[in-house]
Amino acid sequence: MNKIYTTQFGEANFPHLNKPDTQFNSQGIYQVKLLVKAVDAEGDINIINQIIDNEVSIQQNKRIDKKDSLLKVPLPFKSIEDGRIQFQFKSKFKPKLFDHNLDILDDNKFIWGGSIIRVNYKPASYYVPKTGVGCTLRFVSVQVKHLIEGNSALQGFEPIETNNF
Numbered sequence: 001m002n003k004i005y006t007t008q009f010g011e012a013n014f015p016h017l018n019k020p021d022t023q024f025n026s027q028g029i030y031q032v033k034l035l036v037k038a039v040d041a042e043g044d045i046n047i048i049n050q051i052i053d054n055e056v057s058i059q060q061n062k063r064i065d066k067k068d069s070l071l072k073v074p075l076p077f078k079s080i081e082d083g084r085i086q087f088q089f090k091s092k093f094k095p096k097l098f099d100h101n102l103d104i105l106d107d108n109k110f111i112w113g114g115s116i117i118r119v120n121y122k123p124a125s126y127y128v129p130k131t132g133v134g135c136t137l138r139f140v141s142v143q144v145k146h147l148i149e150g151n152s153a154l155q156g157f158e159p160i161e162t163n164n165f
Helices: 038-062
Strands: 010-021 029-036 077-079 085-091 096-098 116-128 132-146
Touching (some): 029 038, 029 132, 038 077, 038 085, 038 116, 085 116
Antiparallel strands (some): 010 029, 010 116, 029 085, 077 085, 116 132
16 A cells, blocks of 8 residues: 655645546546645655656566666656746545644635645556656645635626616
């Protein structure tokens, strides 16, 4: 069984934590991009690199007679323009959502981009011959330190008087 790791707090970007994203998968996928300061991301980056290196060793041992090198798929993290690291977490299953007091987050509270969160996740390595070796970050649960929420249907509106027509 994979060990569960916990990220540092960072900013949620394009979160689909309450409802699955069905844009590219009709069954839906829960996902979030987590933006973390580079210094805070080092531990998670080391974990991911170690998992990929272990999978490369396993696959190379199975391919003793082949001399070509293994391909590597894009990493589940990247450095972005402002110097932070963006991690990509996803799962077919809805993660458990907790508030800052570790109470279960109310189902009526929707996590929007800009929320400050941290993620419990299980990294999983994989190998696909045509694409290569990679690692996916499957989240288990999310803790919300600062919740940004809203309702896009009401955005920009405010109550008005109807007698002025």
